Amino acid sequence: MSAEKLTMLAKTFSGLENVLKEELLQIGATNVEPVVRGVKFTGTKETLYKANFCCRTALRVLKFIGEYKVKSTEDLYQSVYNIDWSDIFDLSQTFAINSTVNSEAFNNSMFVSLKTKDAIVDQFRKKFNKRPSVNPDAPDIHINVHASADTLTVSLDSSGESLHKRGYRVGQNEASMSEVLAAGILKIAGWKGQTDFYDTMCGSGTIPVEAALIARNIPPGMFRQEFAFEKWKDFDSELFEDIYNEDYEIPFEHRIYASDISSISIRVSEKNAKSAGVLKDIDFEIADFSGLNPKGEKGLLIINPPYGERMRERQVEPLYTMIGDTLKANFAGFKAWVFSSSESGFKNIGLRPSQKIRLYNGPLECSFRNYELYDGSMKAKKQPGRRTDFKKDGFKPRRQDGDFKRRDEKRNYSDKNKKQ
Ligand SMILES: C[S@@+](CC[C@H](N)C(=O)[O-])C[C@H]1O[C@@H](n2cnc3c(N)ncnc32)[C@H](O)[C@@H]1O
Numbered sequence: 001m002s003a004e005k006l007t008m009l010a011k012t013f014s015g016l017e018n019v020l021k022e023e024l025l026q027i028g029a030t031n032v033e034p035v036v037r038g039v040k041f042t043g044t045k046e047t048l049y050k051a052n053f054c055c056r057t058a059l060r061v062l063k064f065i066g067e068y069k070v071k072s073t074e075d076l077y078q079s080v081y082n083i084d085w086s087d088i089f090d091l092s093q094t095f096a097i098n099s100t101v102n103s104e105a106f107n108n109s110m111f112v113s114l115k116t117k118d119a120i121v122d123q124f125r126k127k128f129n130k131r132p133s134v135n136p137d138a139p140d141i142h143i144n145v146h147a148s149a150d151t152l153t154v155s156l157d158s159s160g161e162s163l164h165k166r167g168y169r170v171g172q173n174e175a176s177m178s179e180v181l182a183a184g185i186l187k188i189a190g191w192k193g194q195t196d197f198y199d200t201m202c203g204s205g206t207i208p209v210e211a212a213l214i215a216r217n218i219p220p221g222m223f224r225q226e227f228a229f230e231k232w233k234d235f236d237s238e239l240f241e242d243i244y245n246e247d248y249e250i251p252f253e254h255r256i257y258a259s260d261i262s263s264i265s266i267r268v269s270e271k272n273a274k275s276a277g278v279l280k281d282i283d284f285e286i287a288d289f290s291g292l293n294p295k296g297e298k299g300l301l302i303i304n305p306p307y308g309e310r311m312r313e314r315q316v317e318p319l320y321t322m323i324g325d326t327l328k329a330n331f332a333g334f335k336a337w338v339f340s341s342s343e344s345g346f347k348n349i350g351l352r353p354s355q356k357i358r359l360y361n362g363p364l365e366c367s368f369r370n371y372e373l374y375d376g377s378m379k380a381k382k383q384p385g386r387r388t389d390f391k392k393d394g395f396k397p398r399r400q401d402g403d404f405k406r407r408d409e410k411r412n413y414s415d416k417n418k419k420q
Pocket residue numbers: 173175176177178200201202203204205206207259260261262265287288289290304305306307
C-alpha cells in the first residue's frame with residue numbers, strides 16, 4: 001500500500017465545512033483545515049478513497065498535483081508541461097479540464113483550460129508522437145486548474161460525477177434536496193440513529209433515506225458505479241476492494257416515519273428507499289401534516305416545507321402557521337428542525353428557535369432552525385416490542401437480495417485484471 005502523503009481538498013456546500021471536517025477526521029485525515037466551501041487535508045491513498053466512499057457531505061475530492069507561481073501564459077504552459085502526465089494516464093484515455101480563475105494574470109477560465117490542454121497534449125506528442133483526446137462530457141481523467149492571485153493549482157478530481165449522486169435515487173421531484181445537503185442537516189441536528197426519526201414533508205424521501213443510511217452506517221459510496229480515481233494509472237484495486245467490502249453496517253433499533261400530502265411523492269420516496277436497501281426501516285404514509293400525530297416514540301423531526309417559490313398564487317404564511325400549531329399541539333417532547341428559505345414562513349411558525357444555521361440550497365440562501373418542543377418530561381421512553389430483528393433481516397451490504405441497487409456482489413479487481 002502506498003504511504004505517499006497526499007494533499008487534498010474535499011468540496012462541500014457553504015455551511016457544511018465543519019461537518020465535513022469531522023467526517024474527514026473520522027476516516028483518519030490529517031492537517032484538516034476548513035476553507036470556504038471545502039476542507040483541505042492530507043492523507044494517503046486510502047484516505048483519498050475513503051473520503052470519496054465514506055464522507056456523506058463531500059461533493060468531490062481533489063488531489064493536488066502541483067502548485068506554481070505564475071505571472072504569464074508562458075509560466076502557466078511551462079508549469080503544466082513539467083508535470084509528468086504519462087505517469088497519470090495514457091494515450092488511450094480521454095481527459096477534460098475544468099478551470100476556475102480569480103487572478104490578475106488570468107481572467108478567462110476557457111483560456112486557462114486551453115493553455116493547460118496544449119501543454120498536456122504537447123508533452124504526450126513529444127514523448128509518443130501521439131496525443132490523447134479531450135472528452136468534455138465523460139472524460140476518463142478529470143483535471144482541475146485553479147488560478148488565484150499569482151498561484152496556479154493543478155489537481156486531479158478523484159470523484160468524477162458529483163458525490164451527491166449516490167447512485168440509489170430512481171426518482172425525484174422539482175423540489176428534491178441534494179443528498180449531500182440532506183446528510184449535512186441530519187448531522188447538524190445530531191442524528192446518529194439514537195431515536196425515532198420523522199420527516200413529515202418528505203417529498204422524494206431524501207432526508208429519511210439519508211437518515212436510514214446514517215443510522216445503519218451504510219457508506220454513501222456503496223451504490224456508486226464508479227469514482228474517477230479508478231481510472232488513474234496508480235489505482236490500487238486491492239486497497240479499494242478492501243474498503244468496499246469492509247463490514248460497515250451497524251444495528252438500527254428505531255423507526256423512521258416519512259409522510260407527505262402528495263401520493264406521488266410517497267410513491268417516489270418508497271422507490272428511492274427500496275433502491276437504497278432501507279425500505280424496511282421507514283414507514284411511509286400519505287398524510288397532511290395538519291393534525292398529524294406521531295406514530296412512534298418521541299424523537300427527532302426534520303421538515304423541509306415548500307419555500308413559496310412554486311406555490312404560485314397560494315401564500316406560504318398559512319402553511320407555516322399550521323406547521324407551528326401542529327408542532328406545538330402534537331409534537332411536544334420532540335427536537336424539531338425546519339429547513340427553509342422563507343423568512344416570512346419562519347416568522348409565522350410562532351416558536352422561538354434555539355439555533356439558526358445559515359445554509360444554501362443551490363443559489364437560495366436558507367436557514368435551518370431548531371425548535372425544542374418541551375413537554376415537561378424529555379425522557380424518551382423505551383417501549384416494549386421495538387425491533388430486535390435487525391441481525392436477521394438487516395441490510396447487509398455484501399448480500400444481493402434484490403431489495404437494493406448496488407454495483408457488484410463483491411468487488412474483485414485483482415481477478416478482473418488477471419483475465420486481461
Ligand atoms: C420542498 S418539498 C420537500 C423536498 C424533500 N426534502 C426532498 O428532498 O424531496 C416540500 C414537500 O412538502 C409537501 N407538503 C406541502 N404541504 C404539506 C402538508 N400540509 N402536509 C404534508 N406535506 C406537505 C409537498 O408535497 C412537498 O413534497
